[in-house]
Amino acid sequence: MNDPVPSVPPKAPRWALWLPLVLFGGFVVLVLFGLLRPAEREVRSKMIGKPMPEFSLQPAVADRPGFARADMATGQPRLLNIFASWCIPCAVEAPQLLALKQAGVQIDGVAIRDQREDVEAFLARHGNPFARIGADNVSAIQFAIGSSGVPESFVIDGKGVIRYQHIGEIRPEHVPVILEKMKEAGR
Amino acid sequence: MIAELGLAALWLAAALAALQLVAGALGLTARGAVLGTIVRPVAVVQGVLTLLSFAALMALFWQTDLSVKLVAANSHSAKPMLYKLAGAWGNHEGSMLLWVTIMGLAGSTVALVERRLPERTMLATLAGQAFVSLGFYAFLLLSSNPFERLNPAAPEGQGLNPLLQDPGLAFHPPTLYIGYVGLSVAFSFAIGALITREVGPAFARTMRPWVLGSWVFLTLGIVAGSYWAYYELGWGGWWFWDPVENASLMPWLAATALLHSVSVLAARNALRTWTMMLAVVAFSMSMVGTFLVRSGILTSVHAFAVDPERGSFILALLLINIGGALALFGLRAGTVTEGERFAMTSREGALVFNNVMLSAILGIVLLGTLYPLLAEAFGAQVSVGPPYFNPMGAVFVVPMLVVMGIGPLLRWRRDSLARVRLSVIVPLVLMLIAGIVLAMQGVAVLPLLGIALAAGLVVAAFLPLRGRKLRQVKLPLWGMVVAHFGVAVSLFGMACDSAYTTEKLVALREGDTVAVGPWQIDLVVIEPVAGPNWTALQATLSARYDGGSAVKLQPQSRSFWTPPQQTSESALETRWNGQLYAVLGERGEDGRWQLRLWWKPFVTMIWYGGILIALGGLLALIGRVLSDLRRGIARDKIAYRKLRQGR
Amino acid sequence: MIRFLLIALAVVLALPSALPLAAQDKLPPAPYAYRQLADPAQEAKAHALMQTLRCLQCQGQSITDSDAPIAGDMRHQVRVRIEAGVEPEAIRAQLIESYGDYVSYAPVVNALTWPLFAIPVLLVLVIGVVLRRRLTTRSA
Known part of the structure; x- marks a missing residue:
């Protein structure tokens, strides 16, 4: 047999036959990792350690002023709380915010996509721990500081630098953590 | 009673699968040869039992038996019957039962009809099929029992997610499933052939109908799913490169490759190793896809019944099988x-x-789908979406489609491009002209490539018929021509949608008019309407194409009460040259109604093309099965004649 | 199977908040959430960008495919800034600065993502080399 046709493809080398198994092994290791350490689904802010960006918010209620970037750099650390009257977890975290205020924490609130009378009713019912409350009807401040939901809380140090982000409602066990972060930010 | 019957049938089927595995394996040895004879009957009975079990589940959903946990969790007495039945597979447990049922029936069919392969290979194949099934039986019976009772019975069911109350649910999941599970047969054949080392044209011809059949169903399943998402999600998108979609695309890519390589093996006895590997990979991709969806490991799916236990179980199955x-x-x-x-x-x-x-495309899709997971392992979050998949895919799709136009004109074994040079001139010129015209229109690169390629391929697809008497052309060749033509049509639709879609977001009062592309659209009236288990606000739009006669569109904003939820029902007006797509939004403070309107030229070609591709597969399948039958009858005749002469 | 899970998912995630069931806010959508820019060229730019930005709560969709309020607000941000003459890539860069690479569906080459681009290039090279070798063998 004199066949002029060259062979294509050539016989695969032995090691190549094991390649699929090796790739599959890599896949298994990868997904095992994913299964064992359930991924953090929250989108964390990348603004930690960076100064607050420029912003300026109108007051959300009659008896508290709004605020702007300049108001955040007062030499004292502050807690910035993103909340809304329509958000149930925000009501859940209200007692913890009051406790933080009792402990001497200065808290500024931003009411997201909210109406004045609703915010006032919310504060009347759940207490008002806020020194200032700004209104943000288009979530603009969230995009600026990397917040993706309500409620979220940010520790801002005296120079106006974002130091810590807490995602979701503040539960009683989180209060000491936040106080610690406030203390660190005050140093 | 029915639930217990279904469960008993399932346990019995699992026991038979174990028997099938042991008997098949022992049947391969010299001493156990006699055991081999029971393998085929056992496989058949196993299939019947799974069917019985699935029928029991359907009956429970039919009656809305609320003492069964699965029914209570996924059905409701006020639901239309179609969706009650579809509810049987619209959940994890039911869909896994559907999986083993299809697998059992496929095993029975193989056991009943396949006579071409050496009996040893058949034993190994059926044992392999039983081995894979056993894992899924274990999964169902030990961690996802669909027949679990609820004590006391629920007073009323929790209903089915309104977006799933759509004919799409009745059709799309079972279709895709048949495709997924059909590939298990190719997988088992490959296992059988690897064990007995008998790989050749006969083996390829045996495997081919199964690959073709699965591929047809996979294609239809993906097409149906894409169209369903297109009209149901209400934003006009038809493919999002979401991990869940990619999970269905990957087995299709592998099956498409397998389909072509198995033809080489059948016709020319080449590519033996490669075909074996593809057969293994294709079903592996089905299982990997199922795993990715059920385990909730990728961001897309985490809201759907995340269950680490299920994830671990399927991973164990993957580890053993793949x-x-x-x-x-x-x-x-x-x-x-x-x-x-x-x-x-x-x-x-x-x-x-x-x-x-x-x-290569399969590799890219897999890479892009898993990469976010890899990044997470290094503590970072990344997203991989259309801006990655589209151009990366095009790098490989474009040369592949060019070769698709030329390849079928080439002769087996060796040929020269010079010989086919004249034939491909027409499509090439068409491609060039289309490309130049589109470039002058300022169409973006990818859609331009898409439309130009489609223009060439529409002609090139039919070139293999040139110089043949059409009435003598065999069905498989027709199948190839139709499928390749379908690829061109679908590509044309995709590229046109991306190049020429017009979007209008407007706020209208009743009586207002708006123009969308060539359409004039009046908002006539907005009124409440009621359905079987929902109420809705319905907009009546009167639309004129290019000054022609008016057609009526009625998009709705529906409120369901079981479970309480709002959905928007888009309204579509289909013309030969595209679709008008309307969605009713909310009412603004000024009393105007929010409307989202799209004119999508030739968008329907995407799915028509998909259907043509599936039709091509079907033609090839029918052709192959018919000629196999004919060959079988001829063989029997010869045997019969010999027998008579012997007498 | 696959696709209806996706849709189920879309429904679940289309809820106003990924956090434990929040009530619906009563505010109308932001001005540019459902309104296009007057200038078609600007709108086209905005639309192309929005298609590649990920909705932060309905995590499997771009912001052009979602009714979630935060997606509407993000569309508003994008359109306002495009209208103000900001380049799309600058807007993307700002959002990446806030949220990290997660927010953009268009991965960029960096220390973490280079294999995503290196592997396809490697594939092309391997395929090219193998094909070339075959072709030259034949003519030899």
């Missing part, structure tokens, strides 16, 4: 001698190129 098969492949593939040789410029060469490109 790991085992690939290890067997590594051990044995070297001893399956490589087949006939061929030149690069030949039909085989073109098919190899197609296979390499499809595998």
Whole structure:
């Protein structure tokens, strides 16, 4: 047999036959990792350690002023709380915010996509721990500081630098953590 | 009672699968040969039992038996019957039962009809099928029992997610499932052949109808799913490169490659090792896809019944089935001698190129889908979406489609491009003209490439028929022509949608008019309407195409009460040259109604093309099965004649 | 199977908040959430960008495919800034600065993502080399 046709493809080398198994092994290791350490689904802010960006918010209620970037750099650390009257977890975290205020924490609130009378009713019912409350009807401040939901809380140090982000409602066990972060930010 | 019957049938089927595995394995040895004779009957009975079990589940959903946990959680007495029945597979447990049922029926069919292969290979194949099934039986019976009772019975069901109350649910999941599970047969054949080392044209011809059939169903399933999402999600998108979609695309890519390589093996006895590997990979991708969806490991799916236990169970199954098969492949593939040789410029060469490109695309989709997970392992979050998949895919799709136009014109074994040069001039010129015209219109690169390629391929697809008497053309060749034509049509639709879609977001009062592309649209009235288990606000739009007569569109904003939820029902007006797509939004403070309107030229070609592709597969399947039957009858006749002469 | 899970998912995630069931806010959508820019060229730019930005709560969709309020607000941000003459890539860069690479569906080459681009290039190279070798063998 004199066949002029060259062979294509050539016989695969032995090691190549094991390649699929090796790739599959890599896949298994990868997904095992994913299964064992359930991924953090929250989108964390990348603004930690960076100064607050420029912003300026109108007051959300009659008896508290709004605020702007300049108001955040007062030499004292502050807690910035993103909340809304329509958000149930925000009501859940209200007692913890009051406790933080009792402990001497200065808290500024931003009411997201909210109406004045609703915010006032919310504060009347759940207490008002806020020194200032700004209104943000288009979530603009969230995009600026990397917040993706309500409620979220940010520790801002005296120079106006974002130091810590807490995602979701503040539960009683989180209060000491936040106080610690406030203390660190005050140093 | 029915639930217990279904569960009993399932346990019995599992026991028979174990028996089938043991008998099949022992049947391969010299001493156990007699055991081999029970394998086929056992496989048949196993299939019947799974069918019985699935029928029991359907009956429970039919009656809305609320003492069964699964029914209570997924159905409701006020639901239309179609969705009550569809609810049987619209959940994790029911869909897994559907999986083993299809697998059992496929096993029965193989056991009943396949007579071409050496009996040893058949035993190994059926044992392999039983082995894979056993894992899924264990999964169902130990951690996802669909027949679990609820004590006391629920007073009322929790209903089915309103977005799932759509004919799409009745059709799309079972179709895709048949495709997924059908590939298990190719997988088992490959296992059987690797064990007995008998790989050749006969083996390829046996496997081919199964691959074709699965591929047809996979294609239809994906097309249906894409169209369903297109009209149901209400934003006009038809493919999002979401991990869940990619999970259905990957087995399709592997099956498409397998389909082509198995043809080379059948016709030319070449590509033996490669075909074996693809057969293993195709079903592996089905299982990997199922795993990715059920485990909730990728961001997309985490809201759907995340269950780490289920994830671990499926991963264990993957490890045993895929790991085992690939290890067997590594051990044995070297001893399956490589087949006939061929030149690069030949039909085989073109098919190899197609296979390499499809595998590369599969690799990219897998890479992009899993990469966020890999990044997470390093503590970072990344997103991989259309801006990655589209151009990366195009790098491989474009050369593949060019070869798709030329390959079918080439001869087996060796040929020269010079011989087909004249034939491809027409499509090439068409492609160039289309490209130049589009470039002058300022169309973006990817859609331009898409439309130009489609223009060339529409003609090139029919070139293989040139110089043949059409009435003598065999069905498989028609199948190829139709499928390749379908690819061109679908590509044309995709590219047109991306190049020419007009979007209008408007706020209108009743009586207002708006223009969308060539359409004039009046908002006539907005009024409440009621359905079987929902109420809705319905907008009546009167639309005129290019000053023509008015057609009516009625998009709705529906409120369901079981469970309480709002959905928007888009309204579509289809013309030969595209679709008008309307969605009703909310009412603004000024009393105007929010409307989202799209004019999508030739968008329907995407799905028509998909249906043509499936039709091509079907024609090829019918052609192959018919000629197999004919061959079988001829063989029987000869045997019969010999028998008579012997007397 | 696959696709209806996706849709189920879309429904679940289309809820106003990924956090434990929040009530619906009563405010109308932001001005540019459902309104296009007057200038078609600007709108086209905005639309192309929005298609590649990920909705932060309905995590499997771009912001052009979602009714979630935060997606609407993000569309508003994008359109306002495009209208103000900001380049799309600058807007993307700002959002990436806030949220990290997660927010953009268009991965960029960096220390973490280079294999995503290196592997396809490697594939092309391997395929090219193999094909070339075959072709030259034949003519030899």
